[in-house]
Amino acid sequence: MSTSGLKAIAPVPKASDFLDIVLSKTQRKTPTVIHKNFKISRIRNFYMRKVKFTQDSFDEKLGAILEEFPIIDDLHPFLSSLLNVLYDKNHYKLALGQLRTARHLIDQVAKDYVRLLKFGDSLYRCKQLKRAALGRMATIMKRQNEALEFLEEVRKHMSRLPAIDPTARTLLICGYPNVGKSSFLNKVTRADVDVQPYAFTTKSLFVGHLDHRYMRWQVIDTPGILDHPLEEMNNIEMQSITALAHLKACVLYFMDLSEQCGYSVEAQCKLFNAIKPLFANKPTVLVLNKADVARLEDLEPERRAMVEEIINSEGVRHVQCSCYSDEGVMIVKTTACDALLEHRVDTKLKGNKVNAILNRLHVAQPKPRDEVVRTPCIPEAVKERKKYDKTDPERRKLERDVEAEEGGAGVYNINLRKNYLLADEEWKNDVIPEIMDGKNVADFIDPDILEKLDALEREEEKLEAEGFYESGSDMYDSDDERDAVAAKYALKKKIVSQGTKKAMKNRALLPRTAGLRTLSELTTDMTKAGLDPSRIQERAEILAKVAGAKRKRQREEDAEMDVDEDAEMGDEGEWMDVDGEETPKLKRAKDNSGAVITKNARHPRTNRQLAGMRDEAQASKAVKLRNLGQRERNMQARAGESDRAIKTKMPKHLFAGKRKMGKTDRR
Template sequence: MATKSLKSIAPVPTAVDFLDIILSKTQRKTPTVIHKNFKISRIRNFYMRKVKFTQDSFDEKLGSILSEFPILDNLHPFMSSLLNVLYDKNHYKLALGQLNTCRHLIDQVAKDYCRLLKFGDSLYRCKQLKRAALGRMATIMRRQKDPLAYLEQVRQHLARLPSIDPNTRTLLICGYPNVGKSSFMNKVTRADVDVQPYAFTTKSLFVGHLDYKYLRWQVIDTPGILDHPLEDMNTIEMQSITAMAHLRSAILYFMDLSEQCGYTVEAQCKLFHSIKPLFANKPTLLILNKVDVMRLEDLSPENRALVDEIISIEGVTMVQVSCYTDEGVNDVKTAACDKLLTHRVETKLKGTKINSVINRIHVAQPKARDDVVREPFIPEAVKARQKYDPGDPMRRRLEKDIEAEEGGPGVYNINLRKNYILADASWKDDIMPEIMDGKNIADFIDPDIAEKLEALEREEEKLEAEGFYDSDEEIVDSDEELYAAEEASAKAMKLASERKKMFKNRPVMPRTTGMRTIGEMTQKLSAAGYDTSRIEAHAMVAKASNAAMRKRKREERDEAMDVDTGRDGEWVDESMEVDGEDVSPKRAKGNTGAVVAKSKLPQTNRQLTGFKNAEQANKAIKLRNLGQRERNMLARAGESDRAIKTKMPKHLFAGKRKGGKTDRR
């Protein structure tokens, strides 16, 4: 079971919440109405169903808890030992065992009471047996209060454990407290481990990742270890011991030669020899940290002899590091990764799987074409890029070094233009360069553009001097004329937009293209040798008909524009009222003797179509309004589809429910 699956365990409820969940589910999911006049078989089945459903609910909930928590014997030895250190394996197994026993007891209670319910002879007897069954189940569940609380704490702690892959490439950092393990971890990985100047700041395992040779590496920072027997170590120290014992990794043992950590060099060397059995068959590196304060060459002869004794052990590589100045940090990472890669390859070569793979591998070797020896040549600049050592004068200057020289973070502002690929390096500092794909667009402008612009300006000046622009309209100076011009322009734009919409779906070419008039058409047809007499006769008839129609329209318009000077300036015309409203055309009214034009009146009133007279129309309108009254009242109710028709239903607000009544459900 991977560490990631440990984080997906569902929360474990308390005993009280457990009972609430199960019993409320039984009440919701099973029938609730039973009567004494039912058949006794129906009554028995009713209560047996409740008991069995409750048993199934307990079984399902407890089964999910037991299946989600990991079985220690099925885990990787590292995870199994880590859980034993953190939670005590016996206590953990005991809690899960009690829940398993609880599940079996509840199943047995349900089985016994279902057997008794088969012989229930009345509603009362069956109901009491159901109550007794559920009561015994609840009592058994309440006794599991402590195991449930313990498992919930274990679940919460499991969710906070780091995701450690026991089988991947791993670098394990160990040593005394406060020797610089977490500082190195923050330097080489993307992790952010808390670093403080006191011991045991790191109290649990922390995991970070780094990339080397296109591979992902796992770096584990362990809590500090003190030099005392294994039985006296606490939980914090045992996490480190467990990781060293079970993980196939490269061991990075950190030492502080300056003794600023609070422990002597002699004590640190004794701790190395104490835990050396855990380093068997693992690549080991001795990291001498804080060399900016004390180097190996500056140690006293006694301490130097103790350190040399460790270095002389076969398979131990010594590297001096300073996490403060970054000296040797990259060398430690490179040496540890290379050593672990070599060790893993050698281990696989010693295994049995290599025989099935090696037969399918063939390495082609090129044949020499002459006897000249050609040694590989790597320029010094390339070598400097491959490693980062602050003390090497040939190394490549990083942006970090430039930042430190220019005032540090918050003061230094990175120059993003310095890597532009341009023909001239001075172009990088242009005030406003136009860069595209690493090239300056200004480089591709016509080099004679300035001369061409000057020639164009001279030509314009010459045209102005000759009066070429004098025929243009005068410039509008006054504000009123300017406003009128803007308004006219807006109207023209609006008219153009409307015209564009009007002709949007029409054919692009007008149908009369090339034949504007009848005369032109007949002329072209005659030239082509066709007889156009019938077309001309038809055009003459249509022209006469259109003239007669236009004359008749003019006469009708003149009659409509009649002039009348009635008494007191009023139009003498009958009006018509329907339902108290005047439906006749309104008459213009003015002073006596005034000349007023009236539009042509309609022949009939459309509102009275189908009626004998105004009285019949009034009656029809009244009947129409009366028929719409009910719908008008309903329209005020709104559009809700959850309207409560009866505001106070009697069965909810009157009477009293007696014991056993379940009508409301």
């Protein structure tokens, strides 16, 4: 767990606010109306529900606090020690223990009073038992006011802690106050730590992040440490000691050889030797800061010997830098990161897990097959890539050099055609570099095509004006022939259009010729296939008889309906014979082509729109009254009687909770 997980803890209310939250929730979420004429069992259940709900509310709130605050013994050793330095581990545990005890006492009080309420014999006694139960719970919570306030202060301080991950790759900066630790952190990371020319400007841990070898690193700036016993160190110094003791990091010990920090070189060397046991199993880099003022070579022999003694220690590297002039700052960062990576690799190789991997690896070594010496060969292209120096005139010209010559980023546009592999180098920058059959298409485009087209159009207009095309009007001998040709082309166009996808959408799945088979062909094919066609033959004969009878009856009806040449129309629309007799069932006649023509169509005897009405006047009046009745509803867009939609799914008076003191006209 990192310190970032401590920032999500919810605020802890005071005891008075705690009671207001719980008791108001009980009043809102439980019934509030009780009468003395209720059954005693209902009265008991009413007040037992109050007590149990209050107990659950206290249990829920206290349980949330106890779960969100971390248990110190379960944290990472660094975080556990840091919380112990900042808040006193014993006081922190005592506060959480008091809340845990209070929750247990509240549960016991609720349990006891619920047992008493089961035997309440009146409304008054049940009410007093409920009142006593809630009062004892409130008294228990009031006694936890100091523990709640302490936990709230701890929560506020935790939310301001930097997000330190104990398992991440870490660079740890330490040393005397005012030696340039915060300045280095501002240089190599995006952090913004306050830098002042006096001691103990940094009073807590600060974290910054940097990228090295495509990996994220965290850099921790610790407060300054003075050279005195551990028992005499204050909370500010103990934060540094805690980080040095528990974080697996690369330690950067800063020294100021110019003594501008206010502490001598001897004191700084003595502090290094005092805290050196904390550097065990950690890569250490001795950073000689403020090299622009004083360097190691400029020191007196005695002081220089003391510093070199530290440098010659096992596992200690040294770098001289200056945060003021940026000299060696990046070297310090690279040296520290590489030292930590090497240390991590060595630690893994010394462990037992690496054996399981090494057992599965095999490095093949080539065996000599002759006496020829084969030395390593580096291709010339690779050598050219390695040899890149801006001052070398013979270096290979790169794309960024061309970009700089052409105006830089935002102005230069790379030419993607220069790498085309074409037969002729001049084809690369053609307007249309399309190649077909090894030839450039642009070579076959006539540049004068538009002018030639205009000349052709002028020539056509001239021929048309001179009457060159008028002889074509005598192509057809008559209008009938011209119409026949036009109909032929229209039919051809229709056939072509029927072949489109849209026209073929509703076509028959089977061809029309599939059904044009005789009975003999069908029986022959079925017999060859080994099937019995007798039932199909019987059915075909029956259908043929029915179809013949139907055609005979149709011919008789058509004969009856044929119009005699002597027939004529009567005065009342009936067909009459010349002798004055009515022709029976005469409805249709035929023209010369045989098409049926309806002479007197049969109309309905009554108008259905007037059904139930005396006459048309009464029907029109009914329509007017209907429209008049619907006018207001249509204007207001109201639903009619047939609309069964329920517009309000949740009526407010049923779902808004209990009524408060005030007006009751809403129901």
